[in-house]
Amino acid sequence: MNARQILISLPNLISLARLFAVPLMVWLIVDGEMTAAFWVFVAAGISDAVDGFIAKRFDAITTFGSYIDPLADKALLVSCFVALGIEGQIANWLVILVVFRDVVIIGGAILAVPLGRPVIMRPLFISKLNTTTQIILVALVLAEIGVGVHEAKLIVLMQYIVAATTLASGIGYAYRYVAAISAARQNNGHS
Numbered sequence: 062m063n064a065r066q067i068l069i070s071l072p073n074l075i076s077l078a079r080l081f082a083v084p085l086m087v088w089l090i091v092d093g094e095m096t097a098a099f100w101v102f103v104a105a106g107i108s109d110a111v112d113g114f115i116a117k118r119f120d121a122i123t124t125f126g127s128y129i130d131p132l133a134d135k136a137l138l139v140s141c142f143v144a145l146g147i148e149g150q151i152a153n154w155l156v157i158l159v160v161f162r163d164v165v166i167i168g169g170a171i172l173a174v175p176l177g178r179p180v181i182m183r184p185l186f187i188s189k190l191n192t193t194t195q196i197i198l199v200a201l202v203l204a205e206i207g208v209g210v211h212e213a214k215l216i217v218l219m220q221y222i223v224a225a226t227t228l229a230s231g232i233g234y235a236y237r238y239v240a241a242i243s244a245a246r247q248n249n250g251h252s
Contacts, residue, residue, distance in 0.1 A: 069121040073129060075112035079105050080133035083140045090144035099207035102200060105137055131184075134192065139163055141199045150202050155220050155227075159195065162231040169238035185233045191226035198223050 082105055089098035112130065116122045139160060146156030184192075198219040204210040 068115070068119050069123065072112035072116040072121055073123060073126045075108050075115075076126060076129045076133045079108050079112075080129065080136055083133075083136045086137060087140050087144045090141065090148060093148075095203060095207035097207075099200075099203035102137075102141065102203055106196065106200070109134060135163065138192070138195050138199065141203075142195070145199065145202055150206060151198070152220055155224055158224055158227050162227050162234075165231055166234050169234060172238070172242075185230060185237070187226060187233050188230045191223070191230040194219065194223045194226050 082101060086098060086101050086105070089095070089101060109130070112126075116126060142151060142156050142159050145151040146153055198216070201210075201212055201216050201219060205212055205216065
């Protein structure tokens, strides 16, 4: 394998490492190892920035990477939300909302395919904002219980911000799916 091939593979390997860190992250949270969980989460965040930088800077963007990177991010975030919810660190209603939104997005994409209109999975701006707020909330919660950063009021505020961006993002994707399915029905009706 030459240097160019290694460079092209590196972002994907970093994304895979982040994906494989998900079970470790969940185990650390449910085992009460919040300091270690905080640092693994920080490392995952840094790895996300690094793999994106390498892919863009060195023209190492691949089709596989365009799928594995957001999958790793989503798996990590949803797993953290569920584990922190189980541990009583994030409100259950918010965990349910976050997981439900992701199920709706995945379900909508799967449903659109047999209806003849695959949905291009370009993230909406509100979805990127939602992901950012989710990352901030998880980091704050882990920092508070893992390293003693006391930001209880900010955590409560962030839960409501995450709820608002989750709802807005879910509505945005639902609208996108309904429009895609409607367009497919119209095209099939005029064939």
